[in-house]
Amino acid sequence: TVRRLSTELGIVDQADDSVARFIDGAGAMPPAADTQAGDLREALAVCLSGDLTPSAQVDRLKRFCALVFPTRYDNAAARLADIDQLAASASAYTSRSRFLTELTLDPPNRTSDRAGPPHLDDDWLTLSTIHSAKGLEWRSVHLLHAADGTLPSDMSLGDEAGLAEELRLMYVALTRAKDELSVHFPLRFHVNRYANDDRHVYAQISRFIEPIRELFDEPSAPCVGLDIESEVQLAGVGVADEVDLALSSLWD
Incomplete structure (x- = not known):
């Protein structure tokens, strides 16, 4: 399985060590990032405590994302909706590692790939x-x-x-x-x-x-009802130039 191969290669251990060091506050952070970094450390610590189901862990991380996404992404609502979909998928599992393995093998579709009400920033x-x-x-x-x-x-x-x-x-x-x-x-x-x-x-x-x-850039609308090549795009000629040509043709 993906999980077993990752363990054999040491990928899982490296990832766990990196998260643990971050939670412990290892490594310098820019002063402007201190507050958000503290919120993320708290969220990760709760998720790694073992007290929450996979779905509840996703919901806890979403609370952090809901604070950050609106200031970083134009489509924050769509991204948060994707996290809701992730939480719904996680509700079928009791083990986070099992859920992540299945997620790697068969990732869910994004909300933008599914039919539904449009998002204000995307489709309206x-x-x-x-x-x-x-x-x-x-x-x-x-x-x-x-x-x-x-x-x-x-x-x-x-x-x-x-x-x-x-x-x-x-x-x-x-x-x-x-x-x-x-x-x-x-x-x-x-x-x-x-x-x-x-x-x-x-x-x-x-x-x-x-x-x-x-x-x-000046794309031209097709000429309609004029004496010059009706409904034919004039390559390289701007809209105003088409008007000038049309006016000139009246005296030809």
Whole structure:
């Protein structure tokens, strides 16, 4: 068995010795880690006392993890749910060594591999105004309608102070993403939003984006209803350039 082979190779003894030394306080710890290290020593000592079942030992360690995970992981809730699954599996065993052996041979699936209610940080979409987003962050952010007339608002274009406030809002919007930021703007605005006609004006990307435009990758939406290669992606041509080409073609 895995347990027997590990014992023969001395792996189990080495692991037990390392845990024992940690519980005894051997080895220097950074001052900032003293409190958490003390909590972990206490949890491990209780688990190794032999008074708790394997399931209760997992539950005891989860109490420590519940204090640490929210400050270290974005998906803390999902990780704690995995520990709950581990405790449920451990309830079928009375021996920790037997449980660990079986766990090595047949590890359980993560909660993210099973169907169930989504975790807020992983699967949910949050809709927010820029004002409401102040002070918040998300892993991935999509900024919609980044066009002149919307951001900045056309109501602020004649007022220097109003334009400065719109620039501050754009800064807030662009700094809410931890990992991924996507900025979207429309190719055109329909004159009558709810009318049964196709009258429209072409949009211009926000003047606040133009100075930093080179920092973005620019995937283009397919051209629809234009004279230039309808519904064909123009390789290497940005969205704004497609609009310029479409406008130029009107005079060809």
